């Protein structure tokens with residue numbers, strides 16, 4: 001029986017190698033580069049013919065990555081791969097989940113359609129499910145969602161004495177409550193109003209009954225960083241110790257990692273997007289889900 005093939009798109013080589021080793025999959029290789037005019041050149045250096053094939057591509061900076069990814073999946077199909085899966089620890093475009101203003105694109109549905117047409121299955125880590133209850137509402141292929149909450153709570157238990165887990169907005173409650181329960185710590189959720197991409201307002205609640213604890217802000221995504229930054233500044237203004245900011249996916253647009261560090265925060269993220277703050281390894285939680293969907297070749 002031939003082992004399934006796991007192939008990294010550029011930038012994902014290290015994690016894909018670890019995952020392939022953990023799963024006993026063969027690591028395949030893809031050659032890809034840009035032509036001088038910006039078009040994509042792509043070539044499978046390992047033949048996927050007749051083999052269950054998984055592409056590993058996390059989707060931060062999605063506009064640069066989506067088209068080459070679709071080309072890779074289509075080429076694997078032309079080369080007669082048995083089954084083509086996508087391992088995308090960070091699944092982009094999930095926050096555009098409603099037409100907030102007339103005429104807006106609901107890009108979560110459009111990206112879901114593109115990926116569902118290109119792939120046979122998908123594994124991801126904590127997609128931003130807010131107005132959708134499950135990926136199956138927009139993806140038409142089998143999907144598995146794995147959760148980073150146990151990794152976060154384990155990290156907190158090992159590194160923070162007497163934490164107070166804080167969610168910056170109501171959307172974060174799903175992660176915050178799971179993390180707090182598992183870490184045996186109290187939690188609260190703040191109120192956030194977003195006025196624009198880089199303009200958020202956060203209202204701090206009365207946290208005095210938890211004074212003396214270390215504030216640990218937990219959210220799914222740090223993008224512009226404004227959500228975390230506002231919360232960090234408010235905590236500092238109220239005299240709380242410097243907080244720890246934990247996110248599943250650290251995108252860090254606008255140099256927000258630097259801004260958070262300058263504001264006195266410590267940053268911890270999962271390796272769903274490679275960054276120096278990565279302290280939570282998603283490899284083991286991905287492996288179980290990938291094994292279920294990629295299976296073995298007949």
Ligand code: R5P
Nearest residue numbers: 171221222223224225226227
């Ligand atoms: C919001 O719905 C998410 O859970 C995050 O709070 C948000 O994506 C963070 O964005 P930013 O870092 O741009 O404030």
